[in-house]
Amino acid sequence: MAQLYFRYGAMGCGKTMQLLQVAFNYEERGQKVCVIKPATDTKNGDKLLTRIGPERETNFTFTKHDNIFNKIKHEYRDVACVLCDESQFMTPKQADQLMKVVTKLDIPVMCYGLRLNFRQQDGGFEGATRLLQIAHKVEELKTICDCGRKATMNTRWLNGKLVVDGPDVLIDGTSNIEYRSICPKCFYKYLERDVKAPARKAKQQLIDSTKKGKK
Numbered sequence: 001m002a003q004l005y006f007r008y009g010a011m012g013c014g015k016t017m018q019l020l021q022v023a024f025n026y027e028e029r030g031q032k033v034c035v036i037k038p039a040t041d042t043k044n045g046d047k048l049l050t051r052i053g054p055e056r057e058t059n060f061t062f063t064k065h066d067n068i069f070n071k072i073k074h075e076y077r078d079v080a081c082v083l084c085d086e087s088q089f090m091t092p093k094q095a096d097q098l099m100k101v102v103t104k105l106d107i108p109v110m111c112y113g114l115r116l117n118f119r120q121q122d123g124g125f126e127g128a129t130r131l132l133q134i135a136h137k138v139e140e141l142k143t144i145c146d147c148g149r150k151a152t153m154n155t156r157w158l159n160g161k162l163v164v165d166g167p168d169v170l171i172d173g174t175s176n177i178e179y180r181s182i183c184p185k186c187f188y189k190y191l192e193r194d195v196k197a198p199a200r201k202a203k204q205q206l207i208d209s210t211k212k213g214k215k
């Protein structure tokens with residue numbers, strides 16, 4: 001009986017690399033795989049890229065309106081495994097469609113992705129949330145923070161400063177944006193330094209300037 005896997009981890013834990021390794025293992029045994037990802041991740045087009053070099057074309061990318069079950073049923077019925085990268089960007093409905101691929105077509109599906117978005121506060125990625133709810137196997141891929149502790153949080157940095165608001169997907173070639181995986185302890189340290197302390201300072205300046213205006 002095939003199973004649905006969700007392998008999640010913070011950025012930089014080698015999710016795509018592991019996906020490519022699994023694809024390679026199947027193909028080495030002469031079996032076909034179907035590699036897919038959501039079309040949201042536009043910067044790489046239809047390719048999967050890894051930070052250390054290896055890359056691969058996807059078999060197809062899908063938008064929020066595509067039915068992945070139908071696509072696989074009609075065009076990839078003969079594959080030994082479906083591998084999905086950037087799974088957090090799928091819709092909850094599409095996660096259910098992948099469960100149908102597993103149960104009705106008896107094809108194992110391995111989804112790789114982030115568990116939580118960089119804002120840390122709201123519901124996160126709804127595709128990832130659905131996968132956490134329904135997958136037969138949920139596995140964490142671990143990575144280490146600069147301080148040596150386990151990194152569990154995805155964070156966005158703008159010009160060297162932590163940011164905790166903005167859209168999930170940022171398509172902007174001009175600003176100096178980075179993503180880092182860090183531990184909760186470092187997160188709260190940088191949150192204080194880059195977000196909370198500057199906000200208090202700005203508030204105080206506003207109060208001071210209002211007082212001056214009244215004199």
Ligand SMILES: [Zn+2]
Nearest residue numbers: 145147183186
């Ligand atoms: Zn840390």
